[in-house]
Amino acid sequence: MDELPDGGYRLQHPGGERRIAAQPLASDTASVMFDGLFAVAQAELDEARVASITDGAFDSGQPIPCPCFETGEKWRYVWTRDVSYAIDLALARLDPQRARASLRFKLSETRAGTKGLYVAQDTGSGGSWPISSDRVVWFLAAQHLIDGNDDDSRRFAGEVWRALTDTLAQDRRYVFDEAMGLYRGETSFLDWREQSYPRWTANDVGFIAQSFALSTNVLQYRALRLAERLARERGDARAEQYAKQAQDLGATIERRFWREDRGLYMSYIGTAAHPVPFEAYDLLGLSLLVDSGIAPRERALRALSRYPALDSGSPVIWPQQPDTAIYHNRASWPFVSAYSLRAARATGHAPRIAHEIRALMRGAALAGSNMENFELTTQAVHVDDGALSGPVVNSPRQLWSVAGYLDMVIEGVFGVMPDGRIEPKLPVELVPVLFGDRETISLQLANRRITLRRPRELSGDLLVAKSMHTEGDSTAVQLVAARSADGTLASDAAAFAPASPEAPRVDADGAQWKIALPARTRLYVDGARQADAGEARTVEVPRGDVEQCFSLTRVDANGLESLHGPTRCTGDEITVAGEWPRRWIAPHDGRYAVRADFLNPHGPINTGITAAVKWLDVQCTGQPAQGGVLVMPHGQARQRSSAVTFRAAAGAECRFGLRDGFNMSYLSHNAHYTGGSGGQSGPLNAADVGALHVVALAPTPDTPSDTLAKDASKQTATLAENRTQ
Known part of the structure; x- marks a missing residue:
């Protein structure tokens, strides 16, 4: 990366050379690469500002007028989750008017004689909602755009309130499972079934519709907390209802998804009939959970340390699935790394803060663009691996990747929070890269300038604010080295899970069920672990006069467990x-x-x-x-x-x-x-x-x-404490 005399940059990368003009915002550090890539992200954001959008599945591919953000060079439409995550990460503060227009495009009245204003779930698995049910991510973005004093902000606030109450009520009726205390549906963003779910779900999404995903439930929790806040501001009696629902949901998420043996939160669990744990973890769900304040601090730190990483990046899922092409599987995604950075900052996890900043820089520099995704072990935009080659799809200037890089600079390095507070948490190990021999680094935003001054002593591992001085639109922050929370990074990110076994054979034998277990398999009955088989053997399970459900997993020599095979349920129908x-x-x-x-x-x-x-x-x-x-x-x-x-x-x-x-x-x-x-x-x-x-x-x-409510009440104080940390 070279800085040009006119304030622009020239980036030479493996794919060629790129010139970037001077941009309205600028960082000034010892790293020309860091500063230049900030300019690249701004230029790519400008390319995403369009007057119309297109997709072959809408209006037969004809342009649809919309002063919006398009999703990427290869994705010329506005998708609910993509634009919402991008707006939450950075775009709400950088272009609020276009952000509102993009979100409004995903709001809809009905055409079926019923009343209501709802967030549109995009096309998806098995015919979309309620199989895919993460549309409430829209409110994660909308919350940043409703507090202004201008007419558009006030008008949008009314639209958000109406859509929030209607969408929450609809999801409560159709997606919430009273017995489990959770919302059903697919994982957010991980919506290509065979990439992260058992292979047999490729043609059987009924299981996905009835299972429970961490990320989607955390998004529901965040939407309920927003509803509580807005209801209180309006004096609406539903505030207590939303507060209670959020409290119960947060406690249930914490109890249901935590897997003590791994020190991680599971990506999803099975159905209400067979709520089995899965050896499946995803970084977006974990990051959203930690950032929401649901996870107790000790567990949050443990999970961020245990979730693995490589020098080339953090995998979006772990473990990797065998015989599956590279896309979500065997891949890192920059926008997920940006959320991981947020979670690391929330807990003061210095190693992961440094890791995600480096990964975001390296990926953009190597590709010459903020790509949709990268192959995990090389951070390449494509790796040849026969039928498993990939990433299968990969778009330059992907909107949420662009937003992730911008957020990394503005909040991740300079500590500028969405509400304007300045809270730097900069790992000491990045001082040589960002400061070099300099005493200060600075960030010029549209209406303010932030300067960070390094301390003389670097005895800790995390630089935080010691003092601040504001004069006009400039804020100078004196940093001090502090000792962060203990944290490490596991390194088995590329580990593969075993292949899933077939459904178990269940034979009646008097008062018993006889189940043949192949070697190295584990039997689950009605959601609970029942038996393990090092060698092939037959086990007996008492035969009830009610429905009983059985499934198997395979366990490798290192104790890593496969995703479940198909469930077999018995009962006199x-x-x-x-x-x-x-x-x-x-x-x-x-x-x-x-x-x-x-x-x-x-x-x-x-x-x-x-x-x-x-x-x-x-x-x-x-x-x-x-x-x-x-x-x-x-x-x-x-x-x-x-x-x-x-x-x-x-x-x-x-x-x-x-x-x-x-x-x-x-x-x-x-x-x-x-x-x-x-x-x-x-x-x-x-x-x-x-x-x-x-x-x-x-x-x-x-x-x-009732039992869930009792558990929830015990955790109310913990949740409140976590939210204020």
């Missing part, structure tokens, strides 16, 4: 068919689950907006009205829907009625969708619903969430 409402007589007192056979061929398994969502009403003699959601994703063969649980007394007649729920095709936003069903031709929320199947469940307390 009763089939209920005929005209609606369908009738059934309960054979005994207890809890039951009901699922529907269905076929939803209205789109491919990997995209679309027509996941069928129906509401099953259950009315049993002697019980109040019950019911729940049947989610029926795309598929080319008949499947089983998600389950609705209910209670019935022996001999009670239960009537089942079916009515429409809601899916993304009902949004006016998707009248522009031309990539499949449910778009320009009108809303479509349909499936060929066949027989219902009812099975008895193990007894639980009348209100399963």
Whole structure:
């Protein structure tokens, strides 16, 4: 990198040479590379400012007017999660007007006769929401754009409040699982199933729709906290409701996702029927969790130390999955590294702060652009590995990568927080790179200048503010070396998990189930670890008269566990068919689950907006009205829907009625969708619903969430303390 006489830069990288003009913001450090790459990120942000956007699946690829940020050189549209993460990272402070326009593009009224303002979940797995359910990331971005005194800020604040209350209410009805105390759905951003979920989910996203993801639940928590804040500001009585929901959710996240044997938070866990732990971890979910204040400090530090890294970067998932092409698997993503940097700053984890700053610089310098992603071990934009070559897709100037680099400079190095506070936390090991022989480094923003002055003594490992002096629009910060929290970085980032086994064979033998365990497998029964097999053997499990679910994992010589194989559930099912409402007589007192056979061929398994969502009403003699959601994703063969649980007394007649729920095709936003069903031709929320199947469940307390609420109340003080750290 060379600095040019006109204030611009010339970057020579393995792919060629790039010249960057002088930019409106500037850093002044001992590293020309650092300063020049800050200019590169600004230039690429300017390229992302467009008057119209395009995507082949919307308006048949014709331009759609929108003074927005486009997602990348290869992604010319506005996607909910991409633009939201980018705005949260840096763009809210750098271009608030365009940020609001981009977010507004993802808000929608309905076109189905119902009222409401909702955030659009983009096209996705099995027909989009509620299989993918991370659209609430929109509020992570919107929270930064509602406190201004100008007319647009005030108008946007009203839109955010309306969309927040409507979207939260809809998600609570359709996505929240009362028994688990969590929101169902796919991991945020990790939405290419076979990259990070078991391979068998590539054509079976019903499991994903019913599982629980760390990142998506943390985003719901953040949305609830925003709703609590805005409700209090408005004197709205729902403030206490939102506060209680957030409190309970935070405590449940902490309890359900922590894996003590690894010292990490799991990326996702299994279904309510079989809530198995997974040897699957992702850096975005962990970083969002730590930054939210949910994780106790000791666990946050432990997890950031245990989550592995290489000199070339931090993997977005760990462990890596075998026989899977490079994309999310075997890759680092700059925007995730930027969130990891935030989490490290929140805890004072000096080694990870330094690591992520270096990785972001190195990646942009080697590629000559803020790329979508990099191969993990080389930080290359492409690696040849036969059928597994990749990254499979990789776009220059990816918006959230650009925003991640900008955030790294503004907040990560100079400590300028979104609210204007200055809180530098700069690792001492970066002093030679950034300061060299200089006494100061500085950052010129649009309306202020920040200067950091190094201390004479570097006896600690983290430079923090000792004192500040502000004169006009300039702030000088005297740094002091401090001792940070203890932290390390694990180095097994490229480790591969074993391949998943097949579903277990479960045979009845009198009062026992006999399950054959292949060598080096682990058996889970009803969500709990039951048995391990070093050598192949057969185990027996008591046979109940209720549904029991079984799955296997494979364990390698180092103790690393595979993702689960398919689940096999047993139980005496009763089939209920005929005209609606369908009738059934309960054979005994207890809890039951009901699922529907269905076929939803209205789109491919990997995209679309027509996941069928129906509401099953259950009315049993002697019980109040019950019911729940049947989610029926795309598929080319008949499947089983998600389950609705209910209670019935022996001999009670239960009537089942079916009515429409809601899916993304009902949004006016998707009248522009031309990539499949449910778009320009009108809303479509349909499936060929066949027989219902009812099975008895193990007894639980009348209100399963009571236990969760008790656990949550014990952690209230801890959560409050974490949020104020």
